[in-house]
Amino acid sequence: KNEVEQSPQNLTAQEGEFITINCSYSVGISALHWLQQHPGGGIVSLFMLSSGKKKHGRLIATINIQEKHSSLHITASHPRDSAVYICAGTGTSYGKLTFGQGTILTVHP
Amino acid sequence: EAGVAQSPRYKIIEKRQSVAFWCNPISGHATLYWYQQILGQGPKLLIQFQNNGVVDDSQLPKDRFSAERLKGVDSTLKIQPAKLEDSAVYLCASSKRAPGQVNTEAFFGQGTRLTVV
Numbered sequence: 675k676n677e678v679e680q681s682p683q684n685l686t687a688q689e690g691e692f693i694t695i696n697c698s699y700s701v702g703i704s705a706l707h708w709l710q711q712h713p714g715g716g717i718v719s720l721f722m723l724s725s726g727k728k729k730h731g732r733l734i735a736t737i738n739i740q741e742k743h744s745s746l747h748i749t750a751s752h753p754r755d756s757a758v759y760i761c762a763g764t765g766t767s768y769g770k771l772t773f774g775q776g777t778i779l780t781v782h783p
Numbered sequence: 784e785a786g787v788a789q790s791p792r793y794k795i796i797e798k799r800q801s802v803a804f805w806c807n808p809i810s811g812h813a814t815l816y817w818y819q820q821i822l823g824q825g826p827k828l829l830i831q832f833q834n835n836g837v838v839d840d841s842q843l844p845k846d847r848f849s850a851e852r853l854k855g856v857d858s859t860l861k862i863q864p865a866k867l868e869d870s871a872v873y874l875c876a877s878s879k880r881a882p883g884q885v886n887t888e889a890f891f892g893q894g895t896r897l898t899v900v
Contacts, residue, residue: 705886716789716893717826717874724886760825764886770839771816771889773825 677703678763680774687781693748695759695777703763706744707771708735711758720746720759751781785809787892789875795898801863804895808856808877816889817850817860818874826874832858833880865899872896 677700687693697706705724711717721728721735723744728735732751737744748755758778762771788807796802808815813834818826829848831839835855843850847866852858862869872894880887 707888709891714896716787717876717891719888719890722886722888762825770828770831771826773827776825 677772678761678774680761680777682777683775685777685779687751687779689752689781689783691751691781693751693755693779693781695746695761695779697744697746697761697774699742699744699761699763701742702765703742703772704765705763706735706737707762707764708744708746709760709762711760711776713757717760748779753781753783755779756781787875787877787890789873789892789895791895792893793896793898795900796865798867798899799864801861802865802897803859803861804873804875804897806858806860806875806892808858808875809890812877812879812890813855814878814880814887814889815852815858816874816876816878817858818876820872820874820894822871829860829873862897865897867899870897870899 679698681696707722708720709717710720723737732749734747758776760776761774790805815832817829819829820826829843830850832852835852848862850860874894876889876891878887878889
């Protein structure tokens with residue numbers, strides 16, 4: 675069983691909509707990473723957080739340690755936000771990243 | 784600051800052939816990771832180096848895959864012989880992670896897309 679579960683697997687939105695992607699993780703994970711992967715491209719690290727909330731531009735990431743849950747929000751979504759968003763946890767031995775299944779986001783103009 | 788460099792970007796080989804991928808991590812990053820990402824799935828860790836030592840290769844198919852990081856900087860990942868199911872994107876990542884440190888940000892390269900026919 676994967677230690678990091680992500681939902682939804684697919685998400686379609688209209689430009690301008692507020693988007694939320696959720697991630698649940700198991701005991702032993704102490705930090706959550708949010709990553710973005712464009713088609714054919716490499717992976718870009720968006721956030722790493724172990725508590726509270728972080729914001730960068732239109733992206734907001736939150737984490738609730740008690741509930742072992744994290745969310746990635748995109749405000750005023752744009753077609754260029756279309757990508758795969760992946761949450762990954764660390765906290766296991768040697769800082770190994772355990773990946774969720776990814777969320778394919780498509781934003782239509 | 785230069786990012787993680789990988790080459791080649793794309794490679795097509797026939798099954799049973801050999802292939803090698805190269806990764807140059809961000810300068811000063813002690814930890815280097817190789818991941819395999821099959822289409823539609825999340826990345827799977829193949830091997831993790833701390834400087835030039837291996838700290839995790841539990842999911843590396845050692846009968847056909849090998850990796851080295853001789854001087855603690857660049858790394859190569861080799862597949863010999865390749866199988867059809869090895870078709871995937873091979874991602875290299877690096878981090879500043881020091882021994883014993885758990886949570887550090889990892890930086891990824893563009894990946895090498897391997898197609899085995």
